[in-house]
Amino acid sequence: MPACPEVGAGFDAAAFTERIKQCGAGHLVFSVRCDQGMAYYDTKTGIRHPSLPYDLFGRLAEACKQEGIALTAYFNGGISSAEGLQHRDWTTLNFDGREYREPRFTPYVRTMCYNSPYREHLISMIKEVAQNYPVSGFFIDCLSPYPCICPLCVKMMKEQGIDWTDKEEVVTFSGASALRLSNDIAEALMSINPGYLLYFSGVGYEEQAAISSYYECVSLPNSTGYDFLPVMSHYIRTLGKEPVVNMTGRFYDWGDFGGLRPEAAIKYDLLYGLANGMRPSVGGHFHPRGDLNNAVFDRIEKIYKELQTTEPWFEDAKNITEIGIVYPKSLENLSNDRQLKSAVRMLSELKQQFDVVTTFSDWSKYKVLVIPDDVTFDAEVTRRVKEHLAAGKAVISSGSSGL
Numbered sequence: 001m002p003a004c005p006e007v008g009a010g011f012d013a014a015a016f017t018e019r020i021k022q023c024g025a026g027h028l029v030f031s032v033r034c035d036q037g038m039a040y041y042d043t044k045t046g047i048r049h050p051s052l053p054y055d056l057f058g059r060l061a062e063a064c065k066q067e068g069i070a071l072t073a074y075f076n077g078g079i080s081s082a083e084g085l086q087h088r089d090w091t092t093l094n095f096d097g098r099e100y101r102e103p104r105f106t107p108y109v110r111t112m113c114y115n116s117p118y119r120e121h122l123i124s125m126i127k128e129v130a131q132n133y134p135v136s137g138f139f140i141d142c143l144s145p146y147p148c149i150c151p152l153c154v155k156m157m158k159e160q161g162i163d164w165t166d167k168e169e170v171v172t173f174s175g176a177s178a179l180r181l182s183n184d185i186a187e188a189l190m191s192i193n194p195g196y197l198l199y200f201s202g203v204g205y206e207e208q209a210a211i212s213s214y215y216e217c218v219s220l221p222n223s224t225g226y227d228f229l230p231v232m233s234h235y236i237r238t239l240g241k242e243p244v245v246n247m248t249g250r251f252y253d254w255g256d257f258g259g260l261r262p263e264a265a266i267k268y269d270l271l272y273g274l275a276n277g278m279r280p281s282v283g284g285h286f287h288p289r290g291d292l293n294n295a296v297f298d299r300i301e302k303i304y305k306e307l308q309t310t311e312p313w314f315e316d317a318k319n320i321t322e323i324g325i326v327y328p329k330s331l332e333n334l335s336n337d338r339q340l341k342s343a344v345r346m347l348s349e350l351k352q353q354f355d356v357v358t359t360f361s362d363w364s365k366y367k368v369l370v371i372p373d374d375v376t377f378d379a380e381v382t383r384r385v386k387e388h389l390a391a392g393k394a395v396i397s398s399g400s401s402g403l
Contacts, residue, residue: 002036002049002050002082002089004031004049004051004288005104005302006288006289007040007049007051007056007288007289007290007367008040008052008053008054008289008290009289009290010221010290011280011289011290011291012109012290012292013062013064014060014063014064015205015292016063016290016292017059017063017064017066017067017069018059019292019294019297019301020067020132020297021067021068021069021303022297022301022343023292023300023304024067024301024304024305024306024308025069025300025304025398026070027069027070027071027072028058028064028069028070028071028075028159029072029074029138029139029288030057030072030073030140030286031074031076032073032075032124032129033046033056033074033075033076033080035076035079035080035081035141035142036080036081036082036107037079037080037081037082037083037084037085038052038058038082039125040052040054040131041055041057041133042080043125043128043131044059044128045125045128047082047083047086047253048081048180053236056290057073057129057133060122061075061134063132063133063226064134065134065178065320067344069071069089069210070136070137070197071136072132072135072137072138072139072187072197073126073129073130073133073135073137073138074138074141075122075125075126075139075140076107076140076141076142077112077140077142077143077178077185077200077202078111078112078141078142078143078144078146078178078202078290079107079108079110079111079112079142080100080112081088081107081109081110082112083112083118083121084099085110085393086112086291086399087116089116089117089150090112090113090116090118090121091110091111091112091113091116091308091374092111092112092113092147092148093113093148093149093150093153094147094149095147095149095167097351101146108218109211111144111146112144112146112154113150113153114148114177114178114180114181115148115149115150115152115153115156115177116150116152118235119181119184122181122185122202123184123188126140126185126187126188126189127188129182129218130192130196130328131192131319135196136196136197137184137196137197137199137213138189138196138198138199139199139201139216140182140198140199140200140201141202141380142199142201142202142349143178143181143182143200143203144178144202145171145172145174145175145178145202145314146170146195147167147170147174148170148174149164149170151175151324153170153173154285155186155197155323155326155339156173157169157170157173160173160252162206164172171333173351174197175203175207177200178200178203179203181207182203182208182211183211185198185200185245186198186200186211186258196213196214197214198211198212198213198367199212199213199214199215199216200212202214204275205236205239205331206239206331206332207358208359208373209239209240209241210242210361212226213241214241214242214244214245214273215239215241215244216244216245216247217229217232217233217236217242217244217245217246217247217273218247218283219232219246219247219248220249220252220254220270221265221269222227222253223253224254224335226343227272227336227341227345228335229246229259229269229274229358231334231335231340231341231343231344232335232353233246233272233273233276233277233278234276234325234333234344234354234356234387235327235355235356235358236278236356237276237277237278237319238356238357238358238360238361239356239360239361242277243278243279244277244278244279245279245281246267246269246272246274246278246279246280247268247280247282247283248266248280248281248283249280249283249284250266250283250296250300251260251283251284251285253331255285257285257287258297260295260299263302263303264301266282266299266300266303267303267306267307270307271307273297274307274314276297276319276334277314277317277318277319280304280307281398282300282303284296284320287324290342292301294401300403303343307341319353319355320353321353321354321355321365321366322353322354322366322367323345323347323352323353323354323366323368323369324355324356324357324366324369324370324373325340325343325344325354325355325356325357325367325369325370325372326357326369326371326372326375327340327356327357327375328358328359328375328378328380328381329375333360334356339373340356340372340401341373342354342373343370343372345372348369354370359380359381359384362370363384364387364389364391366388366393367393367394368393368394368395368396368403369385369388369393369394369396370395370396370397371385371395371397371398371402372399372401373398373399373400373401374399374401375402376401377401377402385402
């Protein structure tokens with residue numbers, strides 16, 4: 001928050017990165033500009049936090065370089081409260097005419113319009129970091145399809161024949177705008193360093209396949225439930241991109257600065273990910289002063305050192321699957337679809353090796369296709385199922401699927 005005093009006053013970059021190294025971690029994602037719109041580096045483009053008197057991110061970047069830790073710069077792409085306050089024309093305009101969103105007392109009170117001048121501003125800040133700091137990549141967060149009917153968006157929708165009074169069409173347009181922004185960010189960064197690690201959270205995995213260099217799954221069981229990771233891990237690994245990072249949290253939910261989940265809970269999340277081809281990651285919150293939270297590091301170090309003893313079993317390992325659960329519906333609801341979650345849980349309890357597949361991936365390797373409860377066959381699904389049956393393979397279809 002802008003009102004936080006003494007930001008970075010207690011930060012020792014060398015001690016911080018030394019603890020990361022002791023954990024055995026080789027990659028750090030750190031906020032260079034947060035969802036409040038505050039920058040933590042010497043920026044000529046953005047708004048540096050008013051109580052930060054030095055280049056915090058710069059010190060961290062140099063310390064990571066000394067320790068051999070890959071550093072990814074985190075930008076919140078869809079939320080920037082301070083910049084939205086200064087530039088009201090950069091924020092989304094809701095259907096009821098308000099610029100503020102619900103719930104009010106969260107960072108989501110102001111969301112940014114991807115077609116406003118904010119677009120060029122964000123790209124400029126990202127390039128500023130890329131050109132001045134030794135980073136390994138960029139994580140652009142919260143690029144969600146926030147509906148916007150500002151004059152710029154309405155003009156573009158009219159030109160494309162989109163009904164700007166239809167909320168569903170506007171959300172689809174906003175998703176396309178987020179993807180277009182992601183493509184432009186990727187293009188700008190690839191011109192600086194083709195080897196950057198890139199990931200765009202909020203943009204669909206399949207939609208960003210051509211521009212991201214890895215995928216990330218953020219799973220906090222206290223908010224997503226324990227069915228979320230099983231569904232997502234069995235789906236993301238079918239998309240042909242490695243690595244897939246499995247990020248759980250040391251806290252119970254975002255904004256929880258003091259929470260520390262039990263060792264067994266964190267370890268379960270990470271071990272489940274490893275068993276399904278994902279790389280472990282633990283999310284945390286940086287104390288505004290930069291104080292070193294040794295209790296958090298002690299817990300993560302203990303867990304990571306135990307996980308490292310299992311490396312011979314998961315390094316370069318591949319999940320061998322014979323069953324594909326077919327999910328050709330909208331991916332927006334993939335992690336919350338009750339029928340899909342039920343099928344995933346049933347096959348998990350039966351100790352079967354399976355994937356969750358969409359029409360993005362190849363189905364030819366599966367001996368059995370499971371089509372749970374209420375899947376409507378379009379022409380593509382029909383063609384694939386017929387090819388599967390013609391090859392002498394099996395289909396398990398429940399409920400009204402295929403009827």
